[in-house]
Ligand SMILES: Cc1cc2nc3c(=O)[nH]c(=O)nc-3n(C[C@H](O)[C@H](O)[C@H](O)COP(=O)(O)OP(=O)(O)OC[C@H]3O[C@@H](n4cnc5c(N)ncnc54)[C@H](O)[C@@H]3O)c2cc1C
């Protein structure tokens with residue numbers, strides 16, 4: 032019989048959770064200073080949807096949460112002109128819902144809208160930010176941003192850095208990682224035919240970490256040649272990656288049936304996912320290869 | 333460091349903040365931990381137990397409320413994030429002792445059995461109909477994609493929303 036006055040488990044007494052202090056700096060320099068002051072005991076927070084999920088799953092909150100929600104420069108959309116090219120700047124605090132509703136994203140970067148539609152539910156997307164999705168390092172929006180050649184603009188305490196998404200995701204692994212300030216989308220290339228898709232394969236349609244997420248942005252010219260192609264794949268706990276070898280293989284080709292067999296093999300070789308208790312890396316590779324090849328097959332037909 | 337007023341939301345040793353918000357059109361002032369979950373504040377501090385708690389991780393929608401007109405999961409919202417906002421819970425949906433037409437449609441179309449998911453469903457439908465008064469079936473499925481029902485099946489729920497849509501289209 033269990034004596035209610037005795038601990039159920041022997042050994043170390045349970046430790047009480049340390050109360051968390053929430054900081055709400057009003058600019059990036061202040062946020063940076065607080066993070067420097069508390070180092071690994073501090074974590075940035077925006078929508079907090081991932082942090083709250085992890086808290087419920089057993090990861091204690093950091094002793095110091097640095098909320099970026101009062102930093103106005105991280106909000107909203109701006110249209111920029113850069114060397115005659117049109118760009119859309121999306122502040123890191125912008126919610127996924129606001130991105131999904133944005134008419135420019137819908138018109139010029141539809142695969143980003145499609146990727147967002149596959150993240151969680153409307154209620155989660157009302158709080159979850161695009162910056163939080165990128166900083167999650169495995170967010171579903173990342174493959175779409177990669178093929179759109181989006182730039183991550185971040186702040187390292189003194190200057191603003193501009194990196195491609197893959198490079199920024201690597202920087203997050205460092206302890207003093209730069210704060211993501213915005214994402215810039217360059218004008219998409221124009222062509223006779225656009226080849227663009229975003230596919231998320233999961234155990235359920237949405238709401239669950241994907242098994243595989245694949246994104247593609249490409250152009251086909253009047254002769255049917257692939258003039259421009261960007262491919263990326265992610266899913267599971269491994270950060271999404273561009274598939275450069277596969278892109279080089281497809282580039283400048285008028286694709287025929289035999290090329291697809293070769294492309295299938297190349298995806299299996301180039302895409303390096305991780306295994307987890309539910310899904311092996313080999314299974315993920317096969318799914319990615321099937322999805323990519325079936326989309327290209329539609330093009331040939 | 334030049335700290336702005338907004339930097340620290342708590343005093344050095346006391347892990348609480350002053351929370352000022354409006355709930356169902358009533359001003360509310362509370363002292364709570366900044367990272368307390370909104371769902372616990374509603375249910376335990378304010379006895380607004382119409383908002384349910386089930387998964388606790390944003391997956392079921394039982395805790396859905398409106399913050400500044402937007403649907404959110406109260407289990408994913410921390411107290412400091414709710415400061416200075418206006419919240420509507422299921423208790424704020426009915427007016428003058430009259431249930432909301434959405435609640436009536438759920439009743440009449442068999443939109444629930446145990447009713448545990450229903451407050452969250454009603455909040456999600458309310459937000460949907462405010463944005464899209466005459467939604468398609470696809471709109472309805474998308475809007476309710478974060479709300480799980482474990483006993484009714486979704487037929488009655490979708491019927492209830494379609495009935496509202498039909499009524500709204502007649503009004504137009
Ligand atoms: C029910 C549920 C379902 C989900 N489904 C999906 C899904 O289908 N696909 C998916 O991709 N994700 C999913 N997620 C995970 C998560 O909600 C999203 O990835 C979301 O976009 C994270 O954004 P956030 O603003 O809430 O991030 P937060 O939780 O605030 O932060 C996430 C991480 O990023 C860091 N961070 C945030 N902003 C910055 C910044 N500007 N600079 C530096 N670091 C920063 C934080 O320190 C933290 O480590 C789901 C979560 C839940 C609760």
Ligand code: FES
Pocket residue numbers: 384385386387388389390391392393394395396405406407408
């Ligand atoms: S309890 Fe909040 S979504 Fe399930």
Ligand code: FES
Pocket residue numbers: 443444445446447448449450480481482483484
């Ligand atoms: S009516 Fe029982 S869970 Fe929906």
